[in-house]
Amino acid sequence: MSSQGRRPPPDLMEKTAVVAAQQNAMERGCKFLPHGSRLFDVEQGWESITISRDKNTAVADTLLTLESALRDPDNKVIFIPAGALMTYQDIEKLCQRNAIVKTLFREVKKS
Amino acid sequence: MTTKNTKPATKAPVNDNHLLKTKIVDLITDEKFQLGYARKILGEDATEAAVKTEAARRVEAARQIAAQLEKPLGTSTRPYPMWGSQRVEYNGQTNLEQVLSVIADDSNPMKVYSERPYKEVVALTYCDMPVPSMLPLFFDGLERRKPDSTNRTQMMIGDPGAGKSFMGGLQGRIRSKQSVEVFDCGGKNMNELLFEMVLDFGAGDALPKAIDKRLQAGSLQALSIAKLKQLPSEAVSTDSEGNLQSIDWNYFKGNAKPEQVEAAFQVMKDVSQIEGLDHAGGNALGMNSQYGPLIKWFIEGREGVLDEYNKSKEGSDNALQTVWQFLNGEINTCTVENPLKNKDLTNGPSSFTFRREDMQAGFFVTLTGNKTEDGLTTRSLNKSVYSRLSPQTLPDPTEADWQHRICQMMVGMPVSTLYSVFKDQADANPKEFGEWLMTLRREKAAIEGVPVPELQETLLENWKNVVNASEKLAKFYNAWAGMTDAENLMTSGNTDLIEEVDEEYSKKEGIDFRKIKQHLEEAIPIRPKMQPVESEIQIDFKNFTKQPALAEKEYENPSVAFGTRLVDFLDRMVYEKTEAVGKHKLYEKLSTAMNNFGLRDIVLQDGAHSGQKSVEEDLNVTVYDSPDLTKKSEAARKVFCEYLRQMDPEILEKDDDKIITIDRLRKALKAVGEKNTAETKELFVVNRDHETLGNFPLASARIEDAATYPADKTDADFTLADIVSYEDFMASLALPTVGAKNLGAIWDANIRPLAETPAADGSKANEPDEALDMAEGRSQQGLATTTLRVLFKDAQGEERDISVHVVLNQSRDKALVVGEKLPSKLAQAFKEAGITHVDRHGVNAKAKVEAALNELTRGMPDSVKDHLADAFKYRNDVDQNNHQKLAALLVDDKIDMLLGKYVVKNKRLAM
Structure with a gap:
C-alpha cells in the first residue's frame, strides 16, 4: 500500500482496537459468572486503556457503580479498573442477584 | 358512531420499548373476556352497542400488542428441541421412554412474549x-x-x-x-418479600459514595474503618489480612434483615460523624420500611x-x-x-x-x-x-444433560443437543449446519457486546470434534458423578467404593455442573507447564539474581492445545481428589474410566492407535485442520509474508495483499492439496524470488537420495547451491497443507535393498524389521523417523549442508523436527501445524526432545523408542558403541548421515 493510500476513518480504527483488545483478553480464558455473564482479566496497558475508553463500556470502580451498570440494559460491557473497591466474590454476588448477561473485563497488573 | 352516557373509552397503553408493562387485561384477545371487561369499565349504564364497540376495539388493540410481543418458536421451520415421554416401538412392543425430539407445530407453536x-x-x-x-x-x-x-x-x-x-x-x-x-x-x-426495612442514604447515595471515595484514597479515619468492619459480613469484604476491601451498600437497600439494618444505621451515623460527613450527605441518613x-x-x-x-x-x-x-x-x-x-x-x-x-x-x-x-x-x-x-x-442429570452443558461451557451453545435433533440435516450438509451454529453464536455475542472468543469460533468451525469430545466427556463426568454420590453407590454399580466415598466426601467433591465450569475455567487459559520429572535442566548459577532475558514471546493460539490442557487438568484433578487423599480404589476406577471413555488415547486391544479421535485430539484444533480453504489461505499468507519480511528486510511492504493475494495462495494450496506427494515425492518450498513470488508463491523441490546412487558413483548430480535452505524448508513445514504434504513426501524404501543381508541360500532375508519399517514411514504403529540434508548458513556466513531429523506420529498427525534455530516468525505456525521444533543447540534441547518423544510415543510400549533409535541409525552414522538414547542422538550435531537425503530445488516454479 502506498503512503498516499486512504487512511481508515478514526472510528473504525478505534473499533478495531477495541475488538483486538477484547479478543486478546478473551484468549486468556474467563471466569463463568452466575446467569451467563463472564469475567475476563485484561492486563494493564494498551488493552485495558482501549477497553475502558470505549464509549460502549461502563466503568465500575465501586460496588454501587457495578450494580448500577449491571442493571442498565444499555450496558453490555463493564470495565473494572485495577484499583476498584471489589473482590471477585463481590462481583460474583452482584451477578448472582442481577440475572443478566454482561461481559466484564477486570484490569490486572501485568504478569 | 357515538353513544350517549358512555365513559370515554380506555386506550391500551402502548409503549414500544416496554410492551411488557402492558396490563394483562389489555393483552387478552378473547372476545368474551373483553365484553365483560368493557362492561366493567364503561359501567352498567353503557349501552350494549357501546360495550360491543369498546370490546371490539380492545380485542383489536390487544391483538396488535400481542403481535408485537409474540415470538413463535417450535414451528415447522424453527423446530425447538423438547424432551419428553413417547411410546417407542421395539420388536413389535411399545414402551414409554424419555426421548429428545422437537416441537414443530405451526398451529400451536411455543410462544415467547418478548420485547x-x-x-x-x-x-x-x-x-x-x-x-x-x-x-x-x-x-x-x-x-x-x-x-x-x-x-x-x-x-x-x-x-x-x-x-x-x-x-x-x-x-x-x-x-x-x-x-x-x-x-x-x-x-x-x-414477610420481607412484601415489606422490608431499608437504610435510606438520601438522594444520589451521597454518604456511601463519599465513604467509598475515601476508602479508595486511603483517607478514611481508622475509627471509621473499625466501625465499618462491624457491618454484617454479607455486606463487607476484607482481604486475608483483615483490611477493608469493599462495602455492598445496596445490601442495606433490600437484602438485609431488619436487625442488620438497624445496626447498620447506628454504624453509619457514627461514621458520618467521625468523617464530618453528617453536615453534607450524611444528614439524609434514615431508616424506612418500603415495599x-x-x-x-x-x-x-x-x-x-x-x-x-x-x-x-x-x-x-x-x-x-x-x-x-x-x-x-x-x-x-x-x-x-x-x-x-x-x-x-x-x-x-x-x-x-x-x-x-x-x-x-x-x-x-x-x-x-x-x-x-x-x-x-x-x-x-x-x-x-x-x-x-x-x-x-x-x-437427575442424564448423559445428554452433561454433554449439553459441557458444550455450552466450551463454545457458548449446546451443539450436542442441536446436532442430536437435527442430525440428518447436519450430516447431509455439515457446512450449512456449522454456519447456522456460528450465526446463532454471533447473534448471542452481539447481546454480550463482544466478539465470539477465538477459541470458541475455532471449536465451532470444527463442531463435529466438539460433539465427539463432549460425548466422551459427558460419559466420563456421568461416571464420575456416580462414583462420588455416596447415597447411590449401591445402585450405580459402585458398591466397592463404600469405604472411600462417604456423605462428607460427596458434598465436597461430588460432581455437578459447577465442577465442569471450574474445570473448563482452568483449562482454557495457557499456563506455564511443568517439565517432565527426569528432564535435564541447566540452571544459570552465576547470574541467578539478575532478571533473566526472556526469549521472544511466541504467540500461541489457545485452541491448538486446548484438548491437552483440559485432559491434563482432569488427569491432575482425578489424582489430587482421589489417590493423593488415600482413595485408591476411586482413583483406579476413575483412571479406568478416563481410558475407557477415550479422554487421552483410544487404544485398540492389540495396542494400536484407533482411527477414532480422543477428547484431547478432538479439542486440539487449529485453523490448519479447517475444511475452509480460504481460512487456511489466510493463515498461510500470514506465515508466508511474515517469513519473507523476516528473511528479507528489504521488503518494507506492510500490506500482505501487495505481496501475495489470498486468491493466489488459495489456488496454490488447492493444487498442492490435490497432489499425492507420498507417491510423486515432490516437495514444495517458499519461493523467495521477488519477481515471481506474487504469481508463484511455491517452488518445487525433490529429494536426492545417495542410497539410490550406484555404489561406484562418487559425485552428486547437484551442487551446494541447488540445496534448499534450512529456513525455506522449515517455512514450508509451517504452511498449512504444504507442510503436511511435504511430511508425506519424505519417506522411501531405498535403504531396504542395502540393509537386507542375503540368506544362506543366497536369497534375501525377509524378516519383519520394525525399525526399518519406521525408517520407511510404513510402521503399523504409525511412527516414523528420517533425516534430510538442507543448506545452512552459520553465524560466520559459511554455507554447509546440515541434518534435519524428523520423527513423525502419522496416526496423530504430530511431528518432532530437530534442527538449527528457527526463524522466530515460524514458531507459532509450527505449533498450529502440530510440529514441535527443537533447536539442537538451544538451552535444554535434549530435555525438550525427550519430552516431545514421550508425547509422540505416549501410550505405546517402551520398545518403540528403541525401534525409533534403530530406525535413526539406518540413515545416520552412529558408532556401534554409542548407546545413547534417541533424544541424545537427535541433538548430537557430530553425527553424520550414512546415506544423505538432500532436499534439492527443481528448476521450475511449482504454483
Missing part, C-alpha cells in the same frame, strides 16, 4: 437452552407467562448447581433487556426469582399464603398489611392490594428450592405451600 427482536430471542433460547431434561419445565414456564395465564409462578426443586435460578433468569432475559432480580431467601423472614421485592416486581411489571425459598426462616411465610393464592390465580385480589409501619419511627406504606387487573405482562415469579436432603438449613415446606406453588422436581 426483544426475534433474532435475539432465537439466539438466547437456542444458545442458553436449558439442559434436555429441564426443557419440559422451560416449556411450562413459557406457557405460564402467556397473557391469559393466571398462574404467574413457577417453583422448581433440585440439586444445587442444577440450573434452577439460571432458568428463571433466562426466562426473564428472553423477554426483556432488563435484569432479573434474584432475591436470596436463605435464612430470611419471608419488598414481590410488591416492587408486581408494580414494575417485571420478573423476579426467589432463590432457595425452602431455606427461608421456618414459619415466616405464613402471611404469604393469600399472596400465593393470588399469584397462582386462585383469587383475584389480595391485600397485605405492613407490619413494619411506624416501627422505630420509620415511614412507609401501610398496606398493598394486589389486583388481577393491575397485573402487567412482564410480571412473573420463579421460586427455587433445594432438595431437603441438602443440609440442615433446607426445610420441608408447609402442605399449603406445596399445594399452592406445586413445586416441580428436577430430574
